[in-house]
Amino acid sequence: MDAKELNHHFASHAHPAPLSDYDRAALKQLAEIHGTPLLVLNLAAVDRQYRALAAALPGVKLFYAVKALAHPALLARLNQLGGCFDLATAGEVNMVRDLGIAAERCIHTHPIKKDSEIREALDFGCTRFVVDNLAEVDKFLPYRQTVELIVRVSYRSQDAVVDLSRKFGCALEELDALLAHVDKQGLTVKGLSFHVGSQSTSPAAHVRAIEASIEAMARFDKMDWQWLDIGGGFPVPYQTPVMPIEDFCAPIRQALAAVPEAVEIWAEPGRFIAAPAMIELLSVMGRARRGTRMWYYLDDGVYGALSGQIFDHALYPIGLLTPREGARLPSVLAGPTCDSIDVIDEDIDLPPLEIGDVLVARMMGAYTLASATEFNFYPKPQVVVVEDLSSQP
Numbered sequence: 001m002d003a004k005e006l007n008h009h010f011a012s013h014a015h016p017a018p019l020s021d022y023d024r025a026a027l028k029q030l031a032e033i034h035g036t037p038l039l040v041l042n043l044a045a046v047d048r049q050y051r052a053l054a055a056a057l058p059g060v061k062l063f064y065a066v067k068a069l070a071h072p073a074l075l076a077r078l079n080q081l082g083g084c085f086d087l088a089t090a091g092e093v094n095m096v097r098d099l100g101i102a103a104e105r106c107i108h109t110h111p112i113k114k115d116s117e118i119r120e121a122l123d124f125g126c127t128r129f130v131v132d133n134l135a136e137v138d139k140f141l142p143y144r145q146t147v148e149l150i151v152r153v154s155y156r157s158q159d160a161v162v163d164l165s166r167k168f169g170c171a172l173e174e175l176d177a178l179l180a181h182v183d184k185q186g187l188t189v190k191g192l193s194f195h196v197g198s199q200s201t202s203p204a205a206h207v208r209a210i211e212a213s214i215e216a217m218a219r220f221d222k223m224d225w226q227w228l229d230i231g232g233g234f235p236v237p238y239q240t241p242v243m244p245i246e247d248f249c250a251p252i253r254q255a256l257a258a259v260p261e262a263v264e265i266w267a268e269p270g271r272f273i274a275a276p277a278m279i280e281l282l283s284v285m286g287r288a289r290r291g292t293r294m295w296y297y298l299d300d301g302v303y304g305a306l307s308g309q310i311f312d313h314a315l316y317p318i319g320l321l322t323p324r325e326g327a328r329l330p331s332v333l334a335g336p337t338c339d340s341i342d343v344i345d346e347d348i349d350l351p352p353l354e355i356g357d358v359l360v361a362r363m364m365g366a367y368t369l370a371s372a373t374e375f376n377f378y379p380k381p382q383v384v385v386v387e388d389l390s391s392q393p
């Protein structure tokens, strides 16, 4: 690589910003006050992420996918920022209702739901629902006068870490039949949606899906198309760098320019907003030499907030809170439970660790606490909310 290529290489990838000495001192103090395992929710990062995505997708209404991290402080902050909300269950509906969030700023995006869940959302005042099959459409017949439907179409992508188009989404070839059925039943469809998969490594799938959606809208020109929802998938850097959001969204913006003017564009970001907003602090609670490796047992693992390693296929950047000089040895990081699957990293080079040393895991906001269990009666990590980590305490 010559210097120009090297510059381009670094300019086109994003890493988590390094923690400053100031951040580290603030985190150390939080660990001393609250103990570990501790999740630190940094609201300044929520602001940054929301604003970065809004700037990269001007004119696109952002519905935060509550499933990524359903924390009241995060939702309240997004509400203040003017964000909207993507809800999928009655529990999520109740959470936004309790926070006083307006139902007009919410959509219900779960393609499969019970009648009781539909009624719960309607009772709250949310009237926009996603469907992707005939049986689901029929569930809305009793609420024909009130609801406005969005049809989710499936576009498979090889580039997403988490595929969301196998389980959900109407095949493009079946869209005609589904729309004809909706029409026959006297229901109103006003939008199309898709989700190309979470942690998408390239914007190509979004672009293809936008182009196909524009074509589908043109084919069904008797529908009163008002919304195109381009889903989530916006990536964040875990152990592997990703395209900066501005670069990722550039081709998406270009594709969106061809959407008819009357159609409002929506997106449903979850990971991009939540992941960088939470850091986990974990302590070494045991150490043992087993064969040629040092094993370190931490006070949270894959049954806890690091459950995202299993369910979400994420590998979080993890290191010592206070970096230490000295020889690094091949080591293993394990969680606290009695199960042998509870291993965080089998092959990590670390300086010798002592019991009580604190480690820091980054990018821990999305699909982490959301899937944590209390196996072995280890409670889920406590969450502490800070306004801005860099100005703590």
Ligand SMILES: Cc1ncc(COP(=O)(O)O)c(C=O)c1O
Residues within 6 Å of the ligand: 065, 067, 068, 086, 109, 110, 164, 195, 197, 198, 199, 231, 232, 233, 234, 268, 269, 270, 271, 272, 366
């Ligand atoms: C319907 C729906 N919308 C949005 C999201 C959020 O996606 P992401 O976290 O990739 O932004 C998901 C994730 O599972 C989803 O299922």
